[in-house]
Amino acid sequence: MNLAMLLEMAAETFPDRVAVKSGDRQLTYGQLLAAAHAAAHHFKASNARYVGLLDVSSPIVPVAIFGAAFAGIPYVPMNYRLTPPELDELLARIAPAVLIADPEYTARLTIPQDVAVFPADRFAAHVMNTVAEPLIATADPGEVAIQLFTSGTTGKPKAAVLRHENLMSYILGTVEFAAAAEEDAILITVPPYHIAGISAVLSSTYACRRMVQLPNFDAREWLRLCGQEHVSNAFLVPTMLGRVIDHLETGAEAAELPALRAIAYGGGKMPLPVIDKALKRWPHVDFTNAYGLTETSSTIALLSPDDHRAAAASSDPAIRKRLGSVGRPLETIELQIRDETGKVLETGQSGLIFVRGGQVSGEYLGLGSQLDSDGWFPTKDRGYLDDGGYLFLEGRDDDVIVRGGENISPGEVEDVLLDHPDVIDAAVFSIADDQWGEAVAAAIVLREHKNPSVAELQDWVRSRLRSSRVPAAVHFTGQLPYNETGKLLRRVLRQQFPAR
Amino acid sequence: MKALKAGTRLKSAVCDTEVMVIKVPAGEYDIRCGGAEMLDMATARDGAGSIAAGHDSGTLVGKRYVDSQEKVEMLCTKGGAGAVSINGEMLAVKQAKALPSSD
Known part of the structure; x- marks a missing residue:
């Protein structure tokens, strides 16, 4: 072989x-x-x-x-x-x-x-x-x-x-x-x-x-x-x-x-x-x-x-939403969503993605295998499965914002911001916060000639998600930092916009 | 008899066939092609034998071959005129199912 x-x-x-x-x-x-x-x-x-x-x-x-x-x-x-x-x-x-x-x-x-x-x-x-x-x-x-x-x-x-x-x-x-x-x-x-x-x-x-x-x-x-x-x-x-x-x-x-x-x-x-x-x-x-x-x-x-x-053809929002999923695991791959304690979560619950299968190496030189004793690899990606087994990604575990003990996935807030008609691109990341430990910040690229206020965008999120998801800081920028394969570099944003 | 495991590659002693083991329960097997015991890749064919009657249905490159229980699976890496058998059972072409390629 x-x-x-x-x-x-x-x-x-x-x-x-x-x-x-x-x-x-x-x-x-x-x-x-x-x-x-x-x-x-x-x-x-x-x-x-x-x-x-x-x-x-x-x-x-x-x-x-x-x-x-x-x-x-x-x-x-x-x-x-x-x-x-x-x-x-x-x-x-x-x-x-x-x-x-x-x-x-x-x-x-x-x-x-x-x-x-x-x-x-x-x-x-x-x-x-x-x-x-x-x-x-x-x-x-x-x-x-x-x-x-x-x-x-x-x-x-x-x-x-x-x-x-x-x-x-x-x-x-x-x-x-x-x-x-x-x-x-x-x-x-x-x-x-x-x-x-x-x-x-x-x-x-x-x-x-x-x-x-x-x-x-x-x-x-x-x-x-x-x-x-x-x-x-x-x-x-x-x-x-x-x-x-x-x-x-x-x-x-x-x-x-x-x-x-x-x-x-x-x-x-x-x-x-x-x-x-x-x-x-x-x-x-x-x-x-x-x-x-x-x-x-x-x-x-x-x-x-x-x-x-x-x-694309469905009028059922749950099926239409799958266009934003990464689909289902290969037949040769097992996949689980777990919480921080390792408990396997149920359909719809968001947590850490673990995978197992012959193609999974999960090994780094000098650090050895990252697989657990049963062969499961922690991808360090977060996500959930819908009732059809479709996997939705919510970003890297490192990118999760922990606000007052509550885990907030940037992707969830970004999706809402991207739905705003004046927003072309949006990235959500954590900033230090005296009261909450971490708070939600957003960097936004606006459509040309559009100038919505920060308050308007905050209200937009507030009317669609829990109040903890509302960005405490909103920065307008010309473009977002991506690597050459299109991966958003939230780390760069955290450095660029460290505080309110 | 040969100890087989996933990844083991063998060649026929009497035709061009070459196979790689995809899966097999651990153990020793009598694996034949064209009726003759298969060889390690490094062993040269002596050219003496020929394909036995009833063992001549051939192999096709890229096809997977399985036993009736689908416990043993071989990938044909080079086609030939002989047919592969394991412990006396002729292997059959595995029905290809649509594979999900993304590359």
Whole structure:
């Protein structure tokens, strides 16, 4: 049970099918396998403990993933958007290593002596021009396949460890081998260091689907590639889908996307107006909302295309509301909502989300496994299940506002603020409060030429939620801080607006 | 007889078939393909045997094979002309159900 097997099967079955394409560079599945073998020989001959990658998406990304799997060395893609000091620290943590990198990124870094930098273009030339002996991947299913530094929205990045058995459990549980037709293609816009970027490569390879890479997202370019490459599937973070819809609304061009059949999204909260518009614009497209974490090898729950259509068409508010849920857990995943004492809560009760299943690693290097004795992983996300088993997320546990002993989920207040006609975007976070310990604060982005008063917005919340939910402080701002996958950074707001 | 566990990979001694164990109750099994005992991946085929009569319905890459109780499940990682049996029972193709992919 090794990631390498996914590529072996695809290459054996469809050697001449295009595996990956970026601009005018492309590799067939046969060429990808040969390149992965060449890469593996190079990695094995080095004394590397890790294979690092510091680059945007390109055809060498799948080569590095599978090459590392064949070599039995953990693969560590890193976030090229981090600052040089942050990257220097991560490099020190993976040495000795081979680092495949764009020289533009490494020029600013202090490279440790035992990190051998292999410039990306030279690595590409090496693996494509070397005829290497095939090799058998010998790594045990329990060995580490991929190590990802978590985005560090709180504190120093942790190294999440994903073993071959975790990732393979996810792929074999969710993808049918060779499910893609000859002409199908997926457009990949997530960066290679994100778990969604990794699962896109693994899932597409096992489905024998052509991967089209778009390294730097741009709405117009995304639409152009969808048309040119006859893209059938795409994964987007909510911000990206929002930009595509905005771009189309300017009427700049007609969106002729005849091949597009499925759009999956995830990585952050999808604003309801965006998904509403997308469903109306592309009624023939299957939309899937995926919820997952790095520590769970990607998706653990999803809102299916049928769920989307049922919710959008329903006049029952409880069913319509499911458009804002992340759907139901995969069949291979068990999920519980618990309170702070560990008691399992009932339908409708809000608490901490715990999951269990083969794909759940829940392990950090140096900190060990976070699973409890029965194998349950605390996601540190808060949420509740409705009576149909649909999961609603309420934000990170760290983001919960504890006001006078009462837990307040930011999401609940944000949803109400977002319903206000003058509000485009809203974020709710905690501030220190002498009387209550913590109090509710809100940062609001207003629609152009609208100026509702703070009191009006407070009244809006008061008339819809309990009084404890009313923001004590309301700040108007030009835009909210998001990371590149559309995750709201409440930590930044807490620093920006520390008090009333 | 072979000790099997999830993740174990085997190949046929008499055809191209290769399989990986997806699930199996712990224990030792008589696992055959084309009627001949299956080999570890590292063992070379000697080319001597041939597919036994009645064991020639073949395997298809990517298909899952199960026993009648669905206690044992194998993934065919390379197709071949032989059929897989375990403790004398022929494995059958598992009915594929729609899988929920989000990638």
